[in-house]
Amino acid sequence: MALRAFRGEFLSLTCDPRDAGPDGERAIRYEADGLLVVEDGIVVARGHHADLSGRFAQVPTERLPGLVVPGFIDAHVHYPQMDSMAAHGEQLLDWLERHIFPAEMAFAERAHADALAQAFLTEMLRNGTTSALVFATVHEHSVDALFEAALARRMRVISGKVLMDEGPEGLRDSVASGRAGSEALLRRWRGRGRLGYALTPRFALTSSDAQLADAGAFLAEHPEVLLHTHLAENVHECAAVASRFPDAADYLDVYDRFGLVGPRSVFAHGIHLPDRSCARLHESGAGIAVCPSSNLFLGSGHFDFGQADRFGVKLGLGSDVGAGTTFSLLHTAGLAYQAALAREDRLSPFRALYLATLGSAQLLGIADKVGALEVGQEADFVVLDPAATPLLARRTQDAPLAQRLFALQVLGDDRAVARTYVLGGCAWERTA
Known part of the structure; x- marks a missing residue:
């Protein structure tokens, strides 16, 4: 050129x-x-x-x-949930059971994944988003569909097969199949276009201890791979995690015990964190994708910018579609201002823009390329x-x-x- x-x-x-x-x-x-x-x-x-x-x-x-x-950089978004936006009536755990898991089961059909991937990337570009860290589904071909579409559009997209061996019937893998699918995808797509791979356990409750341990081993074996999962999004979720892992110091410590907290770790939400977790995030180099739209829509709460800033936590911005109600990171930046103000913190328009661009790039480890x-x-x-x-x-x-x-x-x-x-x-x- x-x-x-x-x-x-x-x-x-x-x-x-x-x-x-x-x-x-x-x-x-x-x-x-x-x-x-x-x-x-x-x-x-x-x-x-x-x-x-x-x-x-x-x-x-x-x-x-x-x-x-x-170009805007979406640090946390679910492409399979595009058609579940504006699903009424539930907080996180019930919302997943009622709306999201059934929608993701449809991805057993490759043609469905192809159609959604095309529509999703068109919507991203229409909203000015050129790079993203994207949740797919447990199906290996859900990642293939997204990567093929992104490669054709020359977009910078990071994604990976979801791991959830304790998920619902129809969305359940195993430790062995989760590892094999992740390895196969990494081999197939490594070095192609502007694509990157993210190891993607859904969240602590949908993976066994064995799968979380294997995820930690996979992450250690592949230094180019990100870790992408959810953390402390909802009070009921946090209570369920505490019940399942009574020996863990807190939610973040669950991941830490399995080797999943480090400079390549991207945790979505993080709105119910003790100070210990924030100190550990800073120490490890891990960071949070802040998702104000979905946090409001699911009644989860508001991210504590003041707490994160006291500990120097690395931050980016995510739309979190489909709990998020807009693909627009421009508008999501405005919602971040409102979420901050709800806790009596003031977010300047320049910092909001930073979160949607360079901040997300730094969080995803691509700031040498974009942002x-x-x-x-x-x-x-x-x-x-x-x-x-x-x-x-x-x-x-x-x-x-x-x-x-x-x-x-x-x-x-x-x-x-x-x-x-x-x-x-x-x-x-x-x-x-």
């Missing part, structure tokens, strides 16, 4: 604003009139247009209307339209950057995504 340049208003974060002074300004990288130069899908230059235009005067340049940010539109990174980005709706247009007209970004997060959704670019190519464009 020849050199291509994009001119527009660029915004990204260089680190977590909580670590960049009282107002986080040192974390903000912003060019009101910037130039982004891309070669073979990789950023080769970025800066103010006035500084770079002479050097790249002969490069074809596309003007991008709106605010350009890195900040820096030189050497892959050119995934989103063009946001601050005038996408009449209300947004009124709220953002002549507003300073922070106010425009906050309005986009609180009032925006998929309608505010004008275009989504993957590796410098337009992968989705709003037509109306």
Whole structure:
């Protein structure tokens, strides 16, 4: 691919604003009139247009209307649950039994997995999400379907076969079949496109001690693999885990005893954690995918940003579809602000953007590839339209950057995504 340049208003974060002074300004990288130069899908230059235009005067340049940010990175989402969004009436454990397990049983049919994978990735791109850590199902081909679709779209997707040898009939594997399926998938997809593998025990209650121990062994044997599971999402779930593992210090300690807590571990939710767990997360390098939409929808509670920040816990942002009620990480960033405020913490719009981009990239171990539109990174980005709706247009007209970004997060959704670019190519464009 020849050199291509994009001119527009660029915004990204260089680190977590909580670590960049009282107002986080040192974390903000912003060019009101910037130039982004891309070669073979990789950023080769970025800066103010006035500084770079002479050097790249002969490069074809596309003007991008709106605010350009890195492609959103969903740190926790379930593609098989797409058709179970807005399922009424239950908290987590009953919701799983009533709505989710039956929906996942349909993935026994490969054609069903293929159709959902295509629809899911289209929805992701429509909402500006270009990378994701994705739950599949216990079926090996559920991962094949997702990876084939992602490979064709050149998206960065990490996923893995769900492990649950104590799951319901129809969604139950064994220690041996879980290991064999994970090994086969890793062999089949290792090094292909922008794909990565995640070892995926559903949560502590759906795997035997033997399967959790084998998962820890698998993780130790494969240093390129992530660990992706759920942690302390719901008070009833926490009580059930405490009952099953009475000798564990807390929920996180259950995973720790099986070798599942380390720098490659991504735990979704973490909203009911004692201080000991937060200290251990920081010490181990593990982190939390914060999922404010699903936490509210299932009545689980609000993530404690203040507690996490006191202990320096690594954080990213997840939509958690299908308990999550939106694919839009832009809107989910606004919900994160509201969840923080419910506990009297204030989340700046820049930190919310960080969580949806570089924060999630750091959590998933892909920050060298995506998340900040820096030189050497892959050119995934989103063009946001601050005038996408009449209300947004009124709220953002002549507003300073922070106010425009906050309005986009609180009032925006998929309608505010004008275009989504993957590796410098337009992968989705709003037509109306």
